[in-house]
Amino acid sequence: MSTKSLQEKDTSLIPIGHYCYKFDNLYEGEVMPGHYPTVNCPYGGYKDLHGVSMPYCSFLEEYGDDNNLSNEGYKKLIAHFKTDEAMWEVLKLDLLWDSCKECGENYEEDFNIDRDSKEDQIKLNELDEAWIKKIKKLRNG
Numbered sequence: 001m002s003t004k005s006l007q008e009k010d011t012s013l014i015p016i017g018h019y020c021y022k023f024d025n026l027y028e029g030e031v032m033p034g035h036y037p038t039v040n041c042p043y044g045g046y047k048d049l050h051g052v053s054m055p056y057c058s059f060l061e062e063y064g065d066d067n068n069l070s071n072e073g074y075k076k077l078i079a080h081f082k083t084d085e086a087m088w089e090v091l092k093l094d095l096l097w098d099s100c101k102e103c104g105e106n107y108e109e110d111f112n113i114d115r116d117s118k119e120d121q122i123k124l125n126e127l128d129e130a131w132i133k134k135i136k137k138l139r140n141g
Contacts (some may be wrong), residue, residue: 011047064096
């Protein structure tokens with residue numbers, strides 16, 4: 001368990017919007033058709049839970065359900081938790097597997113962004129680019 005409370009964690013590392021990632025519009029290079037490079041929230045990912053890799057948000061310090069959980073993974077978790085109810089008490093984040101933001105931080109509405117406004121769309125793009133640069137710098141040292 002982290003020693004930092006939610007109030008002490010850096011919310012500026014969380015992307016703006018309803019997802020735990022942003023499309024990398026700063027990416028240079030060739031991308032396969034239909035594939036778009038993304039930059040993911042550094043708080044999100046997967047973490048081992050009793051021998052099963054499960055979606056995890058280190059900002060919330062909570063596990064999520066996995067839509068792609070195998071029968072073997074389910075059996076391992078049930079062997080540990082004994083009941084579905086006990087397992088779902090731990091797997092609280094229902095949509096984290098799909099990179100849907102569950103922390104409630106940095107929604108567009110928090111920045112007074114109107115998606116229908118061209119000026120606000122430019123503002124959002126600038127905020128997104130600044131966030132992408134910050135995360136890349138953090139990851140690259």
